[in-house]
Amino acid sequence: MATLKLTDVGKTYGGTVEVLKHINLDIKEGELIVFVGPSGCGKSTLLRMIAGLEKISAGTLEIDGDVVNDVPPAQRGIAMVFQSYALYPHMTVRENMSFALKIAKQSKDEIDAAVDRAAKMLQLEDYLDRLPKALSGGQRQRVAIGRSIVRDPKVYLFDEPLSNLDAALRVATRIEIAQLKEKMPERTMIYVTHDQVEAMTLATRIVVLANKGVAQVGTPLELYERPNSEFVAQFIGSPSMNLLKGEVVSTGAQTRVHLGNDGVAFSDYPTTEADQGLQVKVGVRPEDCRIAKDGDFYFYEGKVDITEALGEVTLLYFEAEMGQDPVIAKLPGVHSNMRGQTVRLTTESDKVHLFADGVSLHYREGTPEPENA
Amino acid sequence: MSPIIQGILTIIIGVGGCITYFYASNWVLDHLIFPARTDDRGRNINRATMVRPWLFLFPAIFALGLYLVYPVVGSFYRSLFNRSGEEFIGLGNYYYLFAEDGFRVAVFNNFLWILFVPAAATFFGLIIAELTDKLSWGNLAKSLIFMPMAISFVGASLIWKFVYANDPDIGIINAVRDSMGLSPIDVLQIPFWNNFFIMFIMVWMQTGFAMVILSAALRGIPEETVEASILDGANPFQIFFRIKVPQIRSTIIVVWTTITFLTLKIFDIVYTMTGGNFDTEILPSYMMDYMFRDDGRATAVAFVIMLIVLPVMIWNIRQAQREA
Numbered sequence: 220m221a222t223l224k225l226t227d228v229g230k231t232y233g234g235t236v237e238v239l240k241h242i243n244l245d246i247k248e249g250e251l252i253v254f255v256g257p258s259g260c261g262k263s264t265l266l267r268m269i270a271g272l273e274k275i276s277a278g279t280l281e282i283d284g285d286v287v288n289d290v291p292p293a294q295r296g297i298a299m300v301f302q303s304y305a306l307y308p309h310m311t312v313r314e315n316m317s318f319a320l321k322i323a324k325q326s327k328d329e330i331d332a333a334v335d336r337a338a339k340m341l342q343l344e345d346y347l348d349r350l351p352k353a354l355s356g357g358q359r360q361r362v363a364i365g366r367s368i369v370r371d372p373k374v375y376l377f378d379e380p381l382s383n384l385d386a387a388l389r390v391a392t393r394i395e396i397a398q399l400k401e402k403m404p405e406r407t408m409i410y411v412t413h414d415q416v417e418a419m420t421l422a423t424r425i426v427v428l429a430n431k432g433v434a435q436v437g438t439p440l441e442l443y444e445r446p447n448s449e450f451v452a453q454f455i456g457s458p459s460m461n462l463l464k465g466e467v468v469s470t471g472a473q474t475r476v477h478l479g480n481d482g483v484a485f486s487d488y489p490t491t492e493a494d495q496g497l498q499v500k501v502g503v504r505p506e507d508c509r510i511a512k513d514g515d516f517y518f519y520e521g522k523v524d525i526t527e528a529l530g531e532v533t534l535l536y537f538e539a540e541m542g543q544d545p546v547i548a549k550l551p552g553v554h555s556n557m558r559g560q561t562v563r564l565t566t567e568s569d570k571v572h573l574f575a576d577g578v579s580l581h582y583r584e585g586t587p588e589p590e591n592a
Numbered sequence: 593m594s595p596i597i598q599g600i601l602t603i604i605i606g607v608g609g610c611i612t613y614f615y616a617s618n619w620v621l622d623h624l625i626f627p628a629r630t631d632d633r634g635r636n637i638n639r640a641t642m643v644r645p646w647l648f649l650f651p652a653i654f655a656l657g658l659y660l661v662y663p664v665v666g667s668f669y670r671s672l673f674n675r676s677g678e679e680f681i682g683l684g685n686y687y688y689l690f691a692e693d694g695f696r697v698a699v700f701n702n703f704l705w706i707l708f709v710p711a712a713a714t715f716f717g718l719i720i721a722e723l724t725d726k727l728s729w730g731n732l733a734k735s736l737i738f739m740p741m742a743i744s745f746v747g748a749s750l751i752w753k754f755v756y757a758n759d760p761d762i763g764i765i766n767a768v769r770d771s772m773g774l775s776p777i778d779v780l781q782i783p784f785w786n787n788f789f790i791m792f793i794m795v796w797m798q799t800g801f802a803m804v805i806l807s808a809a810l811r812g813i814p815e816e817t818v819e820a821s822i823l824d825g826a827n828p829f830q831i832f833f834r835i836k837v838p839q840i841r842s843t844i845i846v847v848w849t850t851i852t853f854l855t856l857k858i859f860d861i862v863y864t865m866t867g868g869n870f871d872t873e874i875l876p877s878y879m880m881d882y883m884f885r886d887d888g889r890a891t892a893v894a895f896v897i898m899l900i901v902l903p904v905m906i907w908n909i910r911q912a913q914r915e916a
């Protein structure tokens with residue numbers, strides 16, 4: 220029901236502190252957009268500008284084609300769920316959920332119907348007469364979501380809504396939010412999170428914010444499979460992608476790269492004659508690493524320093540020089556006996572990412588931009 | 593002996609005395625009264641544990657009893673005697689008071705004071721706290737409004753005597769009237785309303801106190817609840833009265849009752865402004881009229897004041913316990 224369009228949006232605090240600049244985003248109806256990025260990169264600020272709680276210093280924000288830069292928050296048709304829930308402590312759950320409708324002077328019957336419907340959807344019927352302080356964290360979060368639903372807004376904004384919940388409740392509430400989205404397919408949602416899993420599972424598209432701007436926009440799998448920069452490559456996925464220095468030795472539809480210690484990697488990133496001898500960073504995700512059989516090509520050889528058995532997988536941390544990130548491999552099964560062994564790693568050519576000067580070779584000029592970017 | 597040495601000596605004796613008391617009484621309890629050595633050792637330890645809190649509380653209870661309970665009982669006892677304190681007259685002083693017009697006026701005025709002053713001071717304090725919060729010169733305004741707190745009641749009365757002065761060259765009210773061609777009036781002599789002119793001095797003095805406390809409380813409100821209500825479409829009035837004020841309810845109550853207690857003790861303002869004339873008497877100033885002349889009646893008034901304070905006090909303690 221609602222599209223959002225941000226054009227060249229920027230935010231400057233006090234005329235000098237520039238936090239965001241040149242943000243361009245096109246959000247389609249019914250999308251669930253997730254903002255991720257390092258702490259302090261301006262995710263909350265961007266969300267609050269969309270909500271109208273923060274003035275937009277530059278550029279325009281359009282909702283359904285209307286510029287709303289100067290439209291008061293309540294008239295933008297937006298609801299926001301805060302990290303701290305921000306429930307009104309002196310009101311019962313019912314009063315919390317009906318406040319907006321009372322302000323809007325709706326009739327008592329309409330209000331009751333809307334509240335009951337939302338309460339049913341979120342299984343809050345038994346708590347309607349309680350004060351927020353008599354609720355658990357998860358229940359409070361549901362009330363906060365219920366408070367938005369009741370207003371039936373065009374756009375939902377969530378600022379790290381699950382970060383105050385424990386791990387189990389987080390998973391449960393995440394699924395609830397996903398189900399909620401399914402029940403309201405035409406509602407647009409924007410969601411800020413630090414949690415990789417939340418971002419990957421909920422998002423129709425992820426927006427990675429960094430360095431005051433948008434680093435990359437794309438579906439979770441696009442970002443995972445074809446990150447456009449070293450930054451995004453290392454930001455998405457946990458543990459982070461391994462990056463190793465290499466040199467392009469043969470070009471074409473498949474690129475061959477030589478790394479140190481006789482390491483060789485083949486990548487599906489295409490290169491041209493001109494790239495011969497190019498110094499690149501070779502990126503391989505820990506979960507894409509396999510142990511090379513004798514005689515196979517390998518891109519890395521190292522001594523296992525630490526093993527972390529997580530049950531279904533084992534993380535191998537290789538010895539690294541001081542100050543450098545260790546290469547990490549994530550292998551299925553239990554391999555706790557590999558400590559101290561020298562191991563060679565290999566992978567498939569479609570899992571090898573190449574970056575030159577921090578930028579992915581996949582997105583260089585001449586190669587087609589992915590959709591939606 | 594120099595005062596410094598005297599002071600240090602007092603501290604040493606006081607602190608040393610306390611330590612000696614606690615140590616010695618504890619020792620006596622454990623070794624002489626309920627020794628843990630004899631046959632019923634477990635029982636003795638239990639009994640000692642039961643007695644110990646009272647042992648340690650005793651000095652505090654004793655001091656409180658001496659300085660709080662005894663005066664109350666003593667005053668009541670004194671109020672049952674005639675002016676010289678020689679003849680027991682039962683409730684004679686009270687009968688006299690309730691039959692007297694001046695006393696009834698004082699009780700009526702006192703209720704006016706209790707109703708108006710705390711309400712007005714808290715209300716103004718709240719409004720000012722909210723309005724000055726976002727202003728760049730808000731802190732300056734707050735300092736100015738807080739200043740009357742530092743003035744003595746008599747000093748404040750003197751200032752307001754000038755404000756209310758009959759002479760248009762001195763009093764601002766009559767200066768304004770004068771400029772409009774009206775003849776000067778003495779506002780302190782207008783029946784009934786003169787009370788409000790006097791009460792306003794107290795409001796002027798207490799608004800600063802209310803403002804400071806409430807301003808701190810307002811700042812303690814989670815900003816997000818305010819932002820949530822903005823998104824919910826509340827206008828500034830609704831945000832203030834339906835989101836902010838309810839959240840600082842307990843602080844408002846504390847401020848309100850604190851000013852109520854202060855108001856119940858005021859006599860200086862009335863004493864200096866009108867001396868209780870023109871029907872402006874309130875109970876404490878009425879009591880002052882009898883003090884040193886008829887202590888029986890004066891203590892009877894004091895006792896009536898205490899009875900009026902009591903419900904406010906009980907309610908206040910209840911509130912405080914409920915918050916905890």
Ligand SMILES: Nc1ncnc2c1ncn2[C@@H]1O[C@H](COP(=O)(O)OP(=O)(O)OP(=O)(O)O)[C@@H](O)[C@H]1O
Pocket residue numbers: 232233236238256257258259260261262263264265
């Ligand atoms: N009022 C302000 N004045 C100046 N700078 C501010 C102000 N508010 C926020 N900032 C700055 O703006 C930047 C972005 O803040 P923001 O809260 O949007 O970050 P974030 O991405 O949400 O971080 P987090 O993930 O930790 O929540 C921060 O560097 C912060 O210091």
Ligand SMILES: [Mg+2]
Pocket residue numbers: 262263264
């Ligand atoms: Mg944030």
